[in-house]
Each structure stands twice: as structure tokens, then as C-alpha cells.
Amino acid sequence: MIDFPILSSLILLPILGALFIFFSKSKSNSDTTSKYLALFVSFGNFILSLYLWYLFDPTTSDFQFLEERTWIKGFINYKVGIDGISILFVILTTFIAPLCVVSVNNNIKNSLKHFLIAILVMESLMIGVFCSLDLVVFYLFFEGGLIPMFLIIGIWGGERRVYSAFKFFLYTLLGSVLMLVAIISIYWMTGTTDVMYLYSIGIEAKYQNLLWLAFFSSFAVKTPMWPVHTWLPDAHVEAPTAGSVLLAAILLKMAGYGFIRFSVGLFPIASEYFVPLIYFLSLLAIIYTSFVALMQEDMKKLIAYSSVAHMGFVTLGIFTFTQQGIEGSIFQMISHGLVSAALFFSVGVIYERMHTRLINSYGGLVSIMPKYAIVLMVFTLGAVGLPGTSGFIGEFLILMGAFKKSFLVATIASFGVILAAAYMLWLYKRVIFGKIINQEIKILTDLNKSEVLILSILAFVIILFGFYPEPLLNTTKVSVKDFIEMYYNNINFTKN
């Protein structure tokens, strides 16, 4: 379409910005300078991604903005491109990153400069994950993302940060090793790691199950699915606000995206075969973690568990192989990216004032922080999936898709919607309503300017996409439709 390598620019810009910040001389006021630099870079990247969206042609499912460069001759090509399935994740990433930068302030204990660098590097790697069309390149970005996150938790985290960081690292690394093995064996079998080429030739049915399981082990940890979900609450609790936001909003989405692009795309027969397993684990995630969320005493843990439940809907939707299911899953991931980011920002707001995340230490905030109460209500409703918020569209589409596949599964999953209302509203009530018991609350100040900026933007977007989801659904429509067609062609081809 155009010669300008827009995707590579998107990937490289934040890293360049990070380098620039790294080498800029430290003066006494350099922290604000670095913050503005980081903001400038990440915001520029967001504008660039909007331009990408503007150029994007939603009427075709072909990969667009393709770039290909030989990296290691005959082995790995650096190949990037996007379609209707991946573009929204790129935009989500570039949208969340500047908000994270804005939210960073002097509460970051150690070097603020390096924290910003970590965020920017993280952004680059995440965009790379969603753009790469080569398995090895994907793997590098996917695993690379671990490192800045590990550092963010391990250096800037709370008291038990080392334990959490290691738990996070161990879990995700162990899962990924198998994926690496699978990628190597795909290369041995087919002689390529080019995703588009692999789509066209397909992978032999007899190897699919093992390969699928290898990819699954990595994605299941990142999603996270039951029973490998326990790293997430710990990681969230210890991570600083911006870290939690990146983790919930974007990092988890890599797995959902991976399920669509690789598990279903490359191994359709195995995907079909493992549907019962996925449904079972998804339902467990939805119901089990909702019950667990109900009893949490720590706000961040509660939201972390609710993330597990929401991602359960995503995996459920993907493996319905229906238009509503997969479109709903993509929508749900975007929506959860917005809502969970907003919720973690919100927790950050009061944590910075009170230095506690325990729900019991709050209560009665509404009369002290009325603005905060309003935006938090919007986010709570988004998490509950109320019609008129983006949370509703995704969940409802997923359940519609699931209902086509199995009444039982859809019925059980719908039950999770009741539980979501219970745990979220109960959380809201205990924090916001009631009498003020903790006297420290009386001296709190309401949202400051940058907090208002972040939270009102998120609230606006959550409501906007609740009433008018067309821009998102329209972007994904054709790609998802053709993707499902390809899936069923593969299934029927092997059956005959």
C-alpha cells in the first residue's frame, strides 16, 4: 500500500524513546523531563496507530501493511503485518501506554527514569507480539515481554515483590519453553516458521494434538486459566499501578490473541478435539474464580480474580468457532483491557493516598471523593457487564455464540454474570458507601488533574463502545468471518 514501514515504526518508536531517555543526562529535574519525553513518545505512537486504523481496510481479511526482511537467511524472516483480528490489540496497547506514563508520579520509589524506560520497552514488545507473522519473531516478542514486567514487579513492587516476580517468571517461562520446542519442531516438519505460509499449507493432523498442547501450556499460563492462575493475584498485588495496568490490560491479551492466531489458526483439528477441555477450564475460571473473588479482602486480588473470570469468557468464546463467539472474544479482550486498566488505576488512586489495599480500611469514600465515586461506578458496571458499557457487548456475544454450541455450557457461563454483579457491587459498597469508620479517610483529597484525565478518558471510552461498538465490530468482522471459514475448510478437508 505504502512504502512507509508503519508497523516497524510503531514497534521501534517506544524503544527509541527509551534509549533517548536512557542517554539523556540526569539533572535534578530530569525526572519530569523524562516523563514528558515518554509521554510525547507514547502519545505519538498512539496517534500513529490511529492513523494505521484509518488506513486499515476492513473489507478484506488479508494481512495488511506487510513487511518482510531476511534476518537469518533461510531460517528466520522478520515479518510483520496485521489483519482485523490483531489491529485492535495494537491500538489498545498504544492507548494504554500513554495513560500509564501519565499515571506515573513520585510514588515510584526508585529511579523514575528507569521505570519509564521499562514501560516503553514493554510497549514495543507488546506491539511486536500482535504484529509478528513469524513464529520465532512472535516467540521473541512474547518472551521478551516477560523481562520488563519481571523488572517492574521485582524492582518497583511491594513487600513480597521478589516472591511474586519469581512466581510470575517461573510460571510463564515454564509454559513457554514447551511452545519454543513446538515452534522448532514445526520448523523441522515444514521448513518454515512463516505464519501465512503455514496457514496455506496446514500442519499434518497427527502432529497437531501435541503441538496444540505445547502452545496451550504457554497460553494457558498467560491467560491465565485454572489451575495455573495463582500467579496473577500475587503479581498484581505486588506490582505498582502502572505495572498492574499493563499486565491486566495487555499482557493477558497476548494469550487470548495467541489462542486465535496460533492454536485455532494453525491446529484446527486439534482445536476441535480439545474443545471439551477448553470449555471445562473456561467454566471453572468463570464460576470458581468468581466465588473466590467474592471473598477477597484485598482490592487488587479481587480485581485480579475477576480478570481470570473475564478471560474465561474469552477462551470460551474463541472455541465456539462462531462469528459472535470470536468477535465477542476480541471485543471482550479490548473491553476488559479498558475496564481492568481503569479498575487498577482506580485502586492506585486510593492506594497512593492510604497505602493500603484492604477493603476493610475504606468505606464512606463517596462523601469525601465524589468524583472518584462516579468514575469507579462506571468501571464497576463495566466489569459487571451492564448494557450500555463495553463489558456487555463482549460477554453477550460470547454467550450467544456459546449457546449455539452447547446449552449447558452457555447456561453455566451465564451464571457467572450473577456472581460478577455480587462481588463487584459488594466491593463498591464496602469501599464507597457506608459510614466513615476509618478516620484517615476524612482528610483525603478527591482526584487530581492527571487522575481525572486518565479516568474520565477511560470512562468515556467504556460507555462509548457500550452504545456504539460499531467501529470495533466493523474492524474485526470480515477477518473473523474468513478466519472461521478457513477453520471449517480445514476441518472438513481432513474429514473427507
Place this chain on the structure above:
Amino acid sequence: MDFEYLIIFLPLLGSIISGFFGNILGSRNSEIITSLFVSISAIFSFLIFYKVLNENYTNNLIIFSWINSGTLNVNWSINIDALSAVMLIVVTLVSSLVHVYSIGYMSNDSHKQRFMAYLSLFTFSMLMLVTSDNFLQLFFGWEGVGLCSYFLIGFWFKKETANAAAIKAFVVNRVGDFGFALGIFLIFYLFGTVNYAEVFELIPSLSEKDLSFLGINVNAINLICILLFIGAMGKSAQIFLHTWLPDAMEGPTPVSALIHAATMVTAGVFLVVRCSPIYEYSPLALNIITLVGMSTAFFAATIALVQNDIKKIIAYSTCSQLGYMFFAAGVGAYNVAMFHLFTHAFFKALLFLGSGSVIHSFKDEQNINSMGGVWRKLPYTWLLMIIGTLALTGFPFLSGFYSKDAIIEFAYLRGNSIGYFAAAIGIITAFLTAIYSWRLIFKTFHGSYNNKNLSISSMHESPMVMIIPLIILAIGSIFSGFLFKDLFIGAESVASFWKNSIIFLEPLSNDHPPIWFIYLTPILVIISIPTAYYLFIKNKNITNDIVNGNLPLYNFLKNKWYFDELYDYLFVNPSKKIGLFFWKKIDLRFIDRFGPDGISNLIKKVSIFAVKFQNGFIYHYAFVMLLGFSALLTFLIIK
């Protein structure tokens, strides 16, 4: 520009102005703006109603597209027909009166702007609900009114009980919505669309279709009807899902009048009537509706007999009257259900707002045992509540007389055993209704003055801004039955007025029940007045004797059939226990212990072992190399 947009969006605009700019405008301006906007909306609603009445006007406006995914195409829409026109009148009229009344009632509250914003937002959601042309927008309105109800019940957020009641209302409604949502999924699954017109057209072709749901073979249409009805039960507080409604009385009284009497709680009835093209094909579901409706009517009336909180009595009365509406719909008389919905909106809103006026005078006292003897002090309120009570009990020629007796008659005319049974329960309940209603009036206004905190001389009538809305509602309570009976339940209007919105597979019977049957209810209702007076004013010993003689029964009723305790025992407490069990036992004790922590311990042990192993002795290394080499060799040979 079409009127319709103004009707729907003026309340939303008012809500936004009052909610976001209320602090700048000041409370009085916000009150005026919101009330004015809703009133304009009401005026236009009357215009629309007039057009529908005279020209059989229908209109389907598409605002813009909402969800497009595969075959699912849903629009934001405004759909006008006879049914939605009636609902527009009910919603906007009561809402505008409640807005005005609230100016007086909330005069001492410091969050007036927020309150008015919620009221207007509620009105908007309710209008979206009734004017939808598809199930999904209906669901949006459905959840929207539930949300506003949640906000308004918990409006006094410092009260622990109010917060608990708000969450309870939301969650219990979600249980109903769970059924409702499944119903919508099933509709989409079967028809590939959720638009009323398309679904209703396809229904007859599917009347024989069976499908297997959770291992049970059922008729598809029966299943749709039952699932949708579960939603209706939640919203309209029918037995088993009613527990939230009495607790919802924690909200300010204008809220109770608007949301928990006249509009939102009737959404379930509206849903069933709207779906008459589906329900007509499901006799099973209709019978279930009749059963649930009459059970609710009866059981709520028995509880209302012994409650002492003035608002809870009226709340249970609402529950009971909603039961009447359902059993009317259940016997196929959808238009009669709508008629009762219409008249009920007037007299029940009147009763709630009247009780609000009483509570206002008594400085937030709600226990009728601490009232009494004030009828001369509150003459307008007293008179207006008498009118409301007469209308509710079905005193001849007031509105309730026409609608409630019609329900009982149509149940009788149904001609089957369920119909007769429903009619009998209907008559008994009508008598109970009269008793508890007059008990409320006598204990509140007559007898001796029983309040220990306030002197009787401090009692004074509410301001005119509160009384005038009551007078308008009283006029409606008196005349709406007589004036509109032909329109709603006349044989001709079934063929003309309702033809675009309600379908009758078999025409309603035009027969008349026997004369003694027609006179039975009014006679019981009239007898109940002196009876109640005697029991609750003249000779209180009799009631005390009855209570003491039947203590178990009394406690059973007093504790509302122990539903709350049962649900706590069955659902609430086990949920918490399950949550704790999953978290503490499975996540922490099992997964973490054997998963990551176990592995890291294992690695530690292995590495300690490995450290010992790297001791520099060549023969150790050689031995390992040998082992590795032979393992590799074995592997290659076997392969």
C-alpha cells in the same frame, strides 16, 4: 422532527444537566429543569397516545445501529404502537408527578441534584424499555431501570440497611435476568434475529419444535416462554424472586411510588403482554404464569395483613397486585392485565406518595403503631389516601373496581379448572386486600395518637407542591377505570386499538359470568370496611386474641414466610463458604503448595544436590558423560 425523540431524550438530557452541572445550576434550577423536561415528555406522550387512539398510528424509528455481528443485527429504535403508547402515558405521567412531588419531599436533603438526575435517568431507561423493537434494547432498558433502582434504593448511602437492600435488589434481579438472557439466546439460536416483528412472524412455524435443554426434552416455545417469564418474575417481584421489593422500601418514598409501584415493577407484565404472539402458542407457560400470579397475589396479601411498616404494607400490596396482572395475562386476557397495570399506576402511586406525606409529617416514622388519630391534622392526605384505598380495594365505580373485577371475571370465563381456581383465589385475595388496606388507614389516621416522640400539635399538612401531584393521581384513581374501560377491555377495541400489539389466538369470551359472581367481590369489599374498623379500632382485643391464639401462623406471616432466612441458608452463606474454600484450600493449600512453591523448593533441593555433585573429581564427570551417552544411544537405537 418526530415527537418521539423528544419524549425519550428529554429525560436523558435533564438527567445529564442535573447530574453533571447540578452544582453550578443550584438545586432549585436542577429540580425545575428535570421536572419541566419530563413534563414536556409527558405532554408529547399524550399527543402520541391521541394519535394512536384516533389513527391507529404506529411508527418504528431507527436511531442508529447498535450491534452488528454475523446475523445478529440490532438497532437502537423507538417503536410506537398501542402497547408502548399506553406505557408512555403511564411512565411519563407518573414520573413527572413524582418529579414535582420530590421537590417538596426532598427539600431537606443535601443531594437534590443527584436525586433528580437519577429519577430522570430512570425515566429514560424505562422509556427505552417500552419503546424497543427488539429484545436486546428491551434488555438494555431492563438493566438500566434495575441500575437506577439500585442507585435510588441506596440513595441514603450512610444507612447500612439501604446499601444491603440496593445490592439485594440488583442481585435478585440478576437471577431473573439470567433466565431472561437465556431466553434471548434461545430466541437468537432458533430464529437468528432478536427483532420482535421477525421473531413473532416465525413463531407459528416452530410451534411443534422440540429441543433438548440440559438433558430434558422440551417444546422450544414453551422453553422460551418460561425463560422469559423468569426474567419477568425477577423484575415484577413474583413469589420466589420477590424478596428484594419489600427491602427496596429503604429508598426515598417518591422512588417507591415511581419505580416500585407504578413503572419498573410492571415491566415484567409488559414483557409478557409484549410477547403475547409467543405466549399464545404456549398453554403450558400461560398456566405457569397463572399459577405464579395467583400464588403471589395470595401470599403477598397474607403478609401485608400483619406488617407494621406503612411502606412495607404497600410494597406487599404491590407484589400482590402484580400477581393479579400476571394471572390476567396467564388466562390470555393481556388487555385486562394492561388495564390493571394502568389503573394500578394511579392508585398505587397515590398511596405511596400519600404515605410519603404521612412519613414526612411524622418526621420519618414508618411504624403504623406509632401513628393514629391524625386525620384532622392531615385532611388532604387523609382524604386522598382514602380515595387511593377505595380504588385499590375495588370499591364500586372507582378505577380498581373495573380492572380487578374484570381480571376475576375473565379468569372465571376461561372455563377450565385453573381459571376457576384463579378466580376463587382472586376473590379471597380481594377481601384480604381490603382488610389490610383499611387496617393501614385506620391505624394511621384514626384511633388514638400513639407517637411518643412528637406532640400531635406539631403535625401539619405537607406543602402544596406535594399535595397537587396527589390530587392529579386521585383524579386518575377515580376516573381512569370508568373512562378507559371500553378502550382497554371493550370487545371492539380488541379488534382495533390492540390489533397491532396484542395477538389472541382464540378471541376472548364475550359471555358474562353469573350475577351472584359479579356481585360477590364488591359486596366483600364493602363489608370489609366496617369489619376492619371493628377489628382495628373498636375492639382491638379480638385481633390480639387471634394473634395469641395462632402465634405460629402469626410469626410465619410476620417473618414473611421466612423467605429471607431460607435464602440466606441456601444461597448466601454457602456462596461465601464456597468462595473461602476455593481460595484458601484449593488455590493456596493445593495449587500453590504443589505448583509453583513446590517446584521452586524442588529446584532448590536439586540445585543443592547439583552443587555437591560439582566437586571437581574427574571420575564423577566421566560417569555422568557415560550415562548420558548410553541414554542417547539407547534412544537412537529404539527409534
